[in-house]
Amino acid sequence: MANDKHIASAFDRDLEGVQALIMKMGGLVEAAITDAATALETRDLELAEEVRRRDAQIDALDEQINEDCARVIAMRQPIASDLRTVLSVMRISTNLERCGDYAKNLAKRTSVLSELTPIEGSGTSLRRMAREVEEMLKQALDAYIQRDADLANTVRHRDLDVDQMYNTLFREFLTYMMEDPRNITPCMHLHFIAKNIERMGDHVTSVAEQVVYLVTGKLPDENRPKGDLTSGQTVETWD
Amino acid sequence: MANDKHIASAFDRDLEGVQALIMKMGGLVEAAITDAATALETRDLELAEEVRRRDAQIDALDEQINEDCARVIAMRQPIASDLRTVLSVMRISTNLERCGDYAKNLAKRTSVLSELTPIEGSGTSLRRMAREVEEMLKQALDAYIQRDADLANTVRHRDLDVDQMYNTLFREFLTYMMEDPRNITPCMHLHFIAKNIERMGDHVTSVAEQVVYLVTGKLPDENRPKGDLTSGQTVETWD
Numbered sequence: 001m002a003n004d005k006h007i008a009s010a011f012d013r014d015l016e017g018v019q020a021l022i023m024k025m026g027g028l029v030e031a032a033i034t035d036a037a038t039a040l041e042t043r044d045l046e047l048a049e050e051v052r053r054r055d056a057q058i059d060a061l062d063e064q065i066n067e068d069c070a071r072v073i074a075m076r077q078p079i080a081s082d083l084r085t086v087l088s089v090m091r092i093s094t095n096l097e098r099c100g101d102y103a104k105n106l107a108k109r110t111s112v113l114s115e116l117t118p119i120e121g122s123g124t125s126l127r128r129m130a131r132e133v134e135e136m137l138k139q140a141l142d143a144y145i146q147r148d149a150d151l152a153n154t155v156r157h158r159d160l161d162v163d164q165m166y167n168t169l170f171r172e173f174l175t176y177m178m179e180d181p182r183n184i185t186p187c188m189h190l191h192f193i194a195k196n197i198e199r200m201g202d203h204v205t206s207v208a209e210q211v212v213y214l215v216t217g218k219l220p221d222e223n224r225p226k227g228d229l230t231s232g233q234t235v236e237t238w239d
Numbered sequence: 240m241a242n243d244k245h246i247a248s249a250f251d252r253d254l255e256g257v258q259a260l261i262m263k264m265g266g267l268v269e270a271a272i273t274d275a276a277t278a279l280e281t282r283d284l285e286l287a288e289e290v291r292r293r294d295a296q297i298d299a300l301d302e303q304i305n306e307d308c309a310r311v312i313a314m315r316q317p318i319a320s321d322l323r324t325v326l327s328v329m330r331i332s333t334n335l336e337r338c339g340d341y342a343k344n345l346a347k348r349t350s351v352l353s354e355l356t357p358i359e360g361s362g363t364s365l366r367r368m369a370r371e372v373e374e375m376l377k378q379a380l381d382a383y384i385q386r387d388a389d390l391a392n393t394v395r396h397r398d399l400d401v402d403q404m405y406n407t408l409f410r411e412f413l414t415y416m417m418e419d420p421r422n423i424t425p426c427m428h429l430h431f432i433a434k435n436i437e438r439m440g441d442h443v444t445s446v447a448e449q450v451v452y453l454v455t456g457k458l459p460d461e462n463r464p465k466g467d468l469t470s471g472q473t474v475e476t477w478d
Binding site for chain 1: 302305309312317318319322323326329330333413416417420424427430458
């Protein structure tokens, strides 16, 4: 019994170490999202370059978390809910890493966009959308630390707002493109960026889903309403 | 020693079971990619609907593989390269599931596109691109079964061709859009599809990278040349 307790504590200690890395990574991803969106809005190429550079730290943390988790599994041989926790941590890390990649992609396009005709209001709209995703991420990480399935479900539903913002922007860009062919190239880039932010929202939602899995032992139902309607929309509804 | 051998065999048997599921899943994803591209080219709405329906099987296999892997870890408590194998299998499954999602997205857009002005040659180009990804996937799965890092590296480099096909299509769609505003809406959809196929290629590349990791114990260097140049291109190079 004493031995059992000793093993459990060692596992908990290891896990705390990994969780600290997840929180550090989460903080870096939050900053990447905010800074990438600000750089885009203010056409700040230096800040965009910094976001690109900092992505290496996020990637390195992801790698370290994966290695640490593999080591914890090998050394502590956790079962049942402990094993579930370690596997969830690995998936959360993957999702955070992907968010970081999208932020980097966003930063990459800033320099191209800064040379093109500005599209009125687009920077602000995109930053608002990015801000929403960043807040969702903060909530998802809180839900993870507090093992709060309700808060995680809030995040999942908040993703619908992001999808709706994306749909609105998509229609707006189409209208701009039809109005003036010179808007086509900038709008194609802006549309890419909007889609990237929408995808970040999906990854944050996956983090929230892992939290639900962690707490309840089940992934939430797959019938979460999807908000990106553009794949099923006919042209009539677009303008 | 005899006991060790017994444990090893039980692990191997379990792993074979999971690998059979991976191969089954891989086959379904290959079919999904081919059929989605064919449905798009021939405007076959029934086939597109079938691709969408069949995605549930792919998702179910992913879930089963994850559960089985967790069970194998808990029961067999593998360490070192055995543990690495199980964790890689989980990542491969995730990547295959994402490919399936992209094929489903592609199928979803078929019905919208069938109502819009056709863009000459686009269906054939997209099917060629999808065909390339499907062949890469076949090779990646072969590399996995044969634990062949060289073959896996071939797949990684082949992804550059897919990226190049994407770049060409991106420029083509821009030209069509600038020529005639009526092409904007169909080209936006076609561009989405091209980007989805390019992303499938990235996920297949991740599968290949997992094979390299499995065989060599290291992920390949991150300095694999990236072929999607559109984020860094200025407008001058586009037409």
